[in-house]
Structure formats: structure tokens, C-alpha cells
Amino acid sequence: MGRRAAAGTAATPCSASRGTRHGTPIHSLPALFKQLGLPADQAGIERFVRNHSPLAPTCQLADAPFWNPAQAAFLREEILEDADWAEVVDQLNVMLRG
Numbered sequence: 351m352g353r354r355a356a357a358g359t360a361a362t363p364c365s366a367s368r369g370t371r372h373g374t375p376i377h378s379l380p381a382l383f384k385q386l387g388l389p390a391d392q393a394g395i396e397r398f399v400r401n402h403s404p405l406a407p408t409c410q411l412a413d414a415p416f417w418n419p420a421q422a423a424f425l426r427e428e429i430l431e432d433a434d435w436a437e438v439v440d441q442l443n444v445m446l447r448g
Contacts, residue, residue: 382438386421405446411439414446 383390388398402416412426428435 376434377438379438379441382435382442385435386424399445399448403446403448405443407447411443411446 377385379395380390380392383395383398388394402414405411405414410426412422412429414422417425424435425439427433428439
């Protein structure tokens with residue numbers, strides 16, 4: 351609510367959300383890992399998930415003990431604001447719950 355469609359367009363429930371372009375996430379998992387200052391190649395991502403899984407069901411992703419304060423703040427902000435990174439942060443969250 352509160353958003354208005356541009357003149358000549360109609361807002362519909364099927365419109366792409368802010369975090370996607372035509373249904374495709376704006377940011378990739380490797381880009382998130384780079385943003386967090388972590389190894390962003392496939393092997394690095396897999397190693398990180400393997401080393402930090404499974405995350406306890408009661409632990410919020412940003413509260414996990416393996417993040418430094420800046421990483422935790424970034425993750426928390428992106429989820430709370432449903433920002434551009436939120437979709438890929440959710441993907442990482444699911445992977446760590448594995």
C-alpha cells in the first residue's frame with residue numbers, strides 16, 4: 351500500500367517485486383558472499399554452508415554466532431527492509447537450515 355502505479359500502468363499482484371527483475375533475483379548468491387566479504391566461488395559457498403549448518407531453528411540468521419557485527423547488521427537490515435538483497439539472504443537462510 352502507499353505505492354502508486356506510474357501513469358498509464360496498473361499495479362497488479364503479479365507485478366515483479368522490488369527485489370526481482372521479471373521474476374529473477376537482482377543479486378546472486380556469489381554476489382551476497384562478496385558483499386559479506388566471504389569466498390564467493392562455488393566451493394567457498396559450499397564450504398561455508400557445510401561448516402555452519404544446520405542453523406538452530408530458534409536462531410535468526412543475523413543472530414548466528416559466525417557473523418561479525420557488520421555482516422549481522424547487513425543481513426538484519428536487508429531482511430527487515432525487504433530490500434534488494436532480501437531474496438538471496440532468504441536463500442542463504444534456507445541453505446543453512448539444511
